[in-house]
Amino acid sequence: MSEAPKTTMTAPPSTAYKIVDVPELYRDVIARHGVPGSFVGPSEQESPWIPFGERAALRHLAFDVRRNRFSNVLWIKQAGVVGTHKHRGTVVMICLEGSARYLEYDWVAGPGDFIYETPGLVHTLVSDHPQGVKLFGWLEGPIEFFDEQGHFVESLDVWWYINHYETYCREHDIPINKQLYL
Numbered sequence: 001m002s003e004a005p006k007t008t009m010t011a012p013p014s015t016a017y018k019i020v021d022v023p024e025l026y027r028d029v030i031a032r033h034g035v036p037g038s039f040v041g042p043s044e045q046e047s048p049w050i051p052f053g054e055r056a057a058l059r060h061l062a063f064d065v066r067r068n069r070f071s072n073v074l075w076i077k078q079a080g081v082v083g084t085h086k087h088r089g090t091v092v093m094i095c096l097e098g099s100a101r102y103l104e105y106d107w108v109a110g111p112g113d114f115i116y117e118t119p120g121l122v123h124t125l126v127s128d129h130p131q132g133v134k135l136f137g138w139l140e141g142p143i144e145f146f147d148e149q150g151h152f153v154e155s156l157d158v159w160w161y162i163n164h165y166e167t168y169c170r171e172h173d174i175p176i177n178k179q180l181y182l
């Protein structure tokens with residue numbers, strides 16, 4: 001058996017409770033062209049729960065128009081189905097509350113469980129939990145939705161998600177939160 005590689009770092013090297021100034025060759029370039037990170041707190045002003053059909057809602061967290069990526073929490077409020085869809089990009093999800101599964105697979109995701117979806121997958125999301133499910137996700141578009149006969153209905157990409165957010169904010173006098181736009 002080969003020996004494990006020697007690594008210097010086995011734990012974060014600083015535990016000092018202070019801001020540490022670190023070298024950065026490109027400080028000026030980053031100041032000019034870098035993109036700041038973002039933060040979205042818990043209030044409805046920062047990002048409201050927006051209905052997605054009768055029994056589900058989306059709380060938008062980020063829109064990345066360069067890469068057709070978006071982040072949100074999908075809340076299915078009671079046992080129910082979110083229709084059949086096909087992925088053209090990759091999706092990463094963590095179950096926050098309740099439970100969810102796909103009719104096509106044999107697993108059930110509960111709180112803390114990790115879900116990874118890849119281009120080409122077609123599946124039907126359901127929650128059998130009486131309180132439904134909350135799923136945090138980082139998604140890449142487009143996501144194609146189909147009706148129960150398998151007919152294509154619409155392709156959802158970052159523009160659909162931005163429009164979903166902005167339309168609701170306009171109608172409810174909620175200011176557009178710049179933090180959501182990466």
Ligand SMILES: [Fe+2]
Nearest residue numbers: 085091117123
């Ligand atoms: Fe999916």
